[in-house]
Amino acid sequence: MDSDSLATLSLVAVYSAIAVYVLAFIAFVLDLSARSARGLKLDAERERDAAASGDVDARRGQLAGASAAARGAVAGATATAAGVLERASSIGGASTGSNGAGSTATVDDEVNIGSRWQRTGLALTVIAWLIHVAAIVMRGLAAGRVPWANMFEFAMTGTGVIVTVFLIVQFWRDLRFLGAYVTGIVALLLGLATVNFYVAVTPLPPPLQSAWLVIHVFVATLGTGFFAVGAGLSILQLMQVRREAGGMQRVPLLRTLPSSEALESMAYRVIVVGFAFWTFTLIAGAIWAERAWGRYWGWDTKEVWTFVIWVVFAGYIHARATKGWRGSRAAYLAVIGFTAVLFNFTIVNLFFKGLHSYSGLDLDTGM
Amino acid sequence: MSPRSDEDGAAKKAKPAKVAASDPLRPDDYIGSPDPVDARPARTAKGSAAASSEAPVAAKLGPVGWVRFVWRQLTSMRTALVLLLLLALAAVPGSLVPQNSADPNGVIQYQQQNPELYKVLDALQVFDTYTSFWFSAIYLLLFVSLIGCIIPRTVHHLKALRAKPPTTPARLSRLPGHLVSSTGADAETAIAEATRVLKRQGYRVERYDRRGRVTVSAERGYLRETGNLIFHTGLLAILVLVATGGGFIYTGEKLLVQGQSFTNALAGYDTFSPGRFFDEAQLSPYSLRLDDFDDEYSVDKLTGQSHPEDYTAKVSTRTLGGEWEKHDIKVNSPLSIGGTQVYLLGNGYAPELTVRDADGNIVFQDAVPFRSQNSNLTGLGVLKIPDGLKEQAGFIGYFYPTPAESADGLFTSVYPGTSSSSLISLQMYTGDLGLDTGEAVNAYNLDIDDLTQVAGADSATKSLQLRVGEKVDLPDGLGSLEFTGIKRYVGISIHHDPTQGFVLLLAVLAIVGLLVSLFIPRRRLWVAATSADGGGAALEFAALARGDDPRLDDAVLAVERELAKRLRASAPAPASPSE
Incomplete structure (x- = not known):
């Protein structure tokens, strides 16, 4: 197959992937609304339980076994977090025997195992991702080089990496x-x-x-992928914090999600990986700049923004270890950081003058 | 400043005071340090008006006290964090407004378009954001804060590296990752085995036995703090190196036409920016000649746009007393010579022009670089003839490698390659070129304010248009202009930076330190055994994360399982005659 028809096929695949992603999105949204209904039901149940046993925590303690409950309480977990933090509760399960573990699973069944819509959504995402990867590979074959040399290709590969990170993270934690x-x-x-x-x-x-x-560009997309997932978790964390403080009552689906502390802990671990990639991007970029432009750092607009993003996420990591900043403020930094990543990719590429003018959109001057 | 993620929430709450006290020295607003119950006047004075009752305390601070106060403020986590965020914020204006260092022409353009705003921004040094007083202030404060964090922590860490793991806490059940099990083996055997298991897993171990309770205390992950310190020290060293080593850097540019030689001496450069400690003797003498320049383009069949595929400058170089050697310079592969790196920056065309006076005598004959203005290499060129003609004459105009005429009679270049149709279109001026005053004049710029146009849109004669091989008469019988051929030119940039190798080394060290500090968990683990009444022993496990440690529980479980396996394997066949 010649280069042109491969490129055309790749474009067809991109459009198909977009279509399937939209379907997956719809399925996930339906899942969220199903969660809302369950959240309301859970609420009613909790009130009943609270009336019966006086304390929701007490009920959870009975269910998950004393040790697991202690872990859960320490993590500030709601009943649902037990499923997500299955590792955390595994010790409880081990020490209290099969009885405790079995009870934990009951809690999962009740609220955390995804609805049919969620499973559909994930399946569609996997299908879309396969088509997406095929599109990327075909584009690369058509061009005879890595498929991330202009803005369209970078967007194609970058979004592909975001989905890849999202799917891989599922093996670690259920973040559907x-x-x-x-x-x-x-x-x-x-x-x-x-x-x-x-x-x-x-x-x-x-x-x-x-x-x-x-190296440089691919690692940058990897960092972007982790930051994207981390920012998603941080946004949910911020919403969850408000709900836990008594707000957000109109968003019952939050009740079915992990606690804000569990979300924060997950967001942190994901973002730290992104930060490591981003640091590498920065250094690899400097080495390349030295080869191509004769200086490793020159405060080119893209360099400035890469630096700003790096500093914001460094701030995030420090914020998590600073009194008064851990929690919501740190989460805001994560969201700001990812916003800056998007800004760097879109606005800076298109409207800022600089040496990184490789959008391929005829905005760039020659060499 | 300590980017260690803190202890798990779990660890924080369950941690006994004894353990907390032995934590590394950290700013007191670091999570995991004891609550500042004994809040210093510093903290409260900084707070709200409600703290006014504390004011007398603050007022009692002597000079030393104030230094300590300022120092503790500066090295607190909160201050470091705020400075970090300020640094990010302060870097932004430099990307919104053109910078003198990267885009001096952009700054001039900005000044012309927004003269009022320019004055304000210029006073604030926004056009030199990264050397401005405010940007410098932020990063200098940040690095002072960093030093204030690194030094005590390094001292503490060096001590910790030699210290034994701490005594086993009395009540392990208060710790996270607490686990209870039992074994048929006796307490001493179990703990001896546990010690071996822990050692094999990279823990530093210490036995603490007391009143029938046999325990082993273990700690691992010291590398986490080591990596953290290496990362921050590395950053600090890079800054110091860039700040001081910058003085030894020099960079310069030269536009080199095919056949021309460049000699590495101050006079050889078009522009030259030396560092503070530059000495002309630093320039190692070498010559570099542009022999040829190759470029390759591909044309998009649909849009007709051309895309560059390759630029290669073929040069000859000669060091002192050596022979000429041939080299290629490409965009991503600079030439290393005489302690400098030579980069290919730009390229374009230099039409060969000959100017004759009215009598046919040659007054000028050379290749004139027409600096490329766009990707199709439309070139803008200037030719000044101060002597030889009846009047001083200046030419300014464009070179079109592959010209295309639009409906309104204007030309554009549609392809970067040349052919016999390549065209020069020049406006001609006469008058005082201003070259006799001795002031430096930009060779690539013609100041037309004091000149009179004799050929061009504003005069009776049209612009002088020539294709290769053509010759035109100059207006007013001044003589003639001939376009005899086309040569290539390249823009090269020459750099000497003795520090960059060290900067790279430090950067690599820093990133390794960062990875270690982010992903190696530091944890303490205890195993305690108490002899049970009917033989065997009750085992207790507990662990404490020091810093972020998502797998703490797994680690406890792994130790417990491994120990159980080994005890079972080594235990004698259960002799149970009673059953």
């Missing part, structure tokens, strides 16, 4: 409740990029002919 957020963002970004920034396959301009293109 982020499905609507991830598929929504990806469908939107991929759609906008394809409609607005699509360019035919072109050869690599001389400044990009470097092994660092493969």
Whole structure:
């Protein structure tokens, strides 16, 4: 197959992937609304239980076994968190025997095992992701190089990496409740990029002919993927904090999600990985800049924003260890950081003058 | 400033005071340090008006007290964090407004377009954001804060590296990751085995036995703090190196036409920016000649746009007393010579022009670089003829490698390659070129304020248009202009930076330190055994995370399982005659 038809096929695959992502998004949203209904039901049950046993915590303690309950309480977990923190409760399960573990599963059945819509959403996401990856591979084959040399290709690969990170993270923790957020963002970004920034396959301009293109840019997309998932968790954390403080009563689905502390802990672990990738991006970029432009750091607009993002996330990591900043303030930093990542990719690429003008959109001057 | 993530919420709450007291020295607003019950006057004085009752205490501070107060404020986590966020914020304006360092022309343009705003921003040094007083103030404070954090923690860590794991707490059940089990083996055997298991898993171990309770205390992950300190020290060293080593850097640019040689001496450069400690003797003498320049383009079949595929400058170099050697310079592969790196920055065309006077005598003959203005290499060039003609004459105009004429008679270049149709279109001026005053004049700029146009849109004669091989008469019988051929030019940039290797080394060290500090968990683990009444022993496990440690419970479980397995394997066949 020649390059042109491969590129065309790749574009068809991109549109198909967008369509399936939209379907997945719809399924995840239906799941969320189903969760809302369950959240209300759970509420009613809790009130009954509270009336019966006086204290919800006491009930949880009976269910999950004393040790697991202690863990759960320490993590500030609601009943649902027990499922997500299955590792945390495994000790409880081990020490109190099968009885405790079995009871924990009952709690899961009640609220945390995804609805049919959630499973549908995840299945659709996997299908869309497969088509998406195929599109990326075909684009790369058509171009005979890595498929992230202009803005459209970067958007295509970057969103692909976001979904990949989201899917891989599922093996670690059940974060399917982020499905609507991830598929929504990806469908939107991929759609906008394809409609607005699509360019035919072109050869690599001389400044990009470097092994660092493969490393620097790909690691940057990896960092973006982790930041995206982390920001999603942080947003939920912020909502959960408000609900736990008595607000957000009109969003009953939050009741079915992990506690704000559990969300924060997960967000932190995801973001720290992103931060490591981002640090590497920064250093690899500096090495490449030295090769291509003769200086490793020159405060080019893109360098500035990469630095700003790095500092914001460094701030996030410090904030989590600072009194008065841990919790909501740290979460805001995570969200601001990811917003800056998106800003860096879109606005800075399109409207800021600088050396990183590789959008392929004929905005760039020559060499 | 300590980017260690703190103890797990669990650890924080369950931690006995004894353990907390032995934590590394940290700012007192670091989570995990004891609550500042003994709040210093510093903290409260900083607070609200409600703290006014504390004011007399603050007023009693002597000079030393004030230094201590300021120092503790500066090295607190909160201050470090705020400074960090301020740094991010302060970096932003530099991307919104053109910078003198990166885009001096953009700054001039900005000044012309927004003269009022320019004055304000210029006073605030926004056009030099990254060397401005406010940006410098933030990062200097940040690094002072960093030093204030690194030093005590390094001292503490060096002590901790030699210290034994702490005594086993009396009540392990108060700790997270608490686990109870029992074994048929006796307490001493169980703990001896536990000690081996822990050692094999990389723990430092210490036995503490007391009143029938046999225990082992273990700690691992000292590398976490080591990595953390390496990361921050690395950052600090990079800043110091960049700040001081910057003085030894020099950079310069040169536009080199095919056939021309460049000599690495001050006079050889078009522009030159030396560092503070630059000495001309630093320049190692070498010559570099541009022999040829190759470029390759591909044309998009649909849009007709051309895309560059390759730029190669073929050069010859010669060091003192050496022979000429041939080299290629490409965009991503600079040439290393004489302690400098030579980068290919730009390229374009230099049409060969000949100017003759009215009698046919040659007054000028050379290749004139027309600096590329866009991706199709439309070039803007200036030619000044101060002597030889009846009047001083200046030419300014464009070179179109592949010209296309639009409906309104204007030309554009549609492809970066040249052919016999390549066109030069020049406006000609006469008058005083201002070259005789001795002031430095930009060779690539023609100041037309004091000149009279004799050929061009504003005069009787149209612009002088020539294709290769053509010759036109100059207006007013001044002589003639001939376009004889086309040469290539390249823009090269020459850098000397003795620090960058060290900066790279430090950066790599820092990132390794960062990874270690983020992903290696530091934890303490205890196993206690108490002899049970009917033989065997009751085992108790507990662990404490020091810093973020998502797998603390797994670690306890792993130790428990491994120990159980080994005890079972080593235990003698259960002799149970009673049954």
